[in-house]
Amino acid sequence: MAYWLMKSEPDVFSIDDLKKVKNELWDGVRNYQARNFMRDEMKPGDQVLFYHSNAKPSGVAGVAKIKKAAVVDPSQFDKKSEYYDPKSNPEDPRWICCEVTYVKKFKTFVGLPELKDNKNLDGMMVIKKGQRLSIQPLDKEHFEEVCKMGGVNV
DNA sequence: GCCAACGTTGGC
DNA sequence: GCCAACGTTGGC
Secondary structure: OOEEEEEEOOOOOOHHHHHHHOEEEOOOOOOHHHHHHHHHHOOOOOEEEEEEOOOOOOEEEEEEEEEEEEEEOHHHHOOOOOOOOOOOEOOEOOOEEEEEEEEEEEEEEEEHHHHHHOHHHOOOHHHOOOOOOOEEEEOHHHHHHHHHHOOOOO
């Protein structure tokens, strides 16, 4: 079992939105590193910290899990989509995504400053300066520590 | 709104 | 293949 942190701007799609719809296709990711994680390393059942980025405040809002991994991203072939990629070949799709399922919203929102203050989270990717990757691998210990901070037992 | 960090593009 | 220019992310 692997652990991930996935970023979403809450103005666009928040943990509450995920709770409402239960499952969501994580399409529109146009970064090769993030794609490779979804294509090669994610497995159904993997656990996810749902991170609110570009938010007031930014931080971890809850827990989700992977429902399906390595799904061909349909938006790359949709001419009306803002994620349309004319250079992607349907015979060999360039962009791969995954589907996530709602698990739990944190009792206590865990803001970025609190993540940075917690010595047990040293080395966690999201607290490093300039870390823009929207899908990040996570240590089990870090996942569990953040859940504890959020008041949730997983 | 600013700007640092970093990914991508394209000229050469 | 290098690297400058440009675009985007995301914290503040």
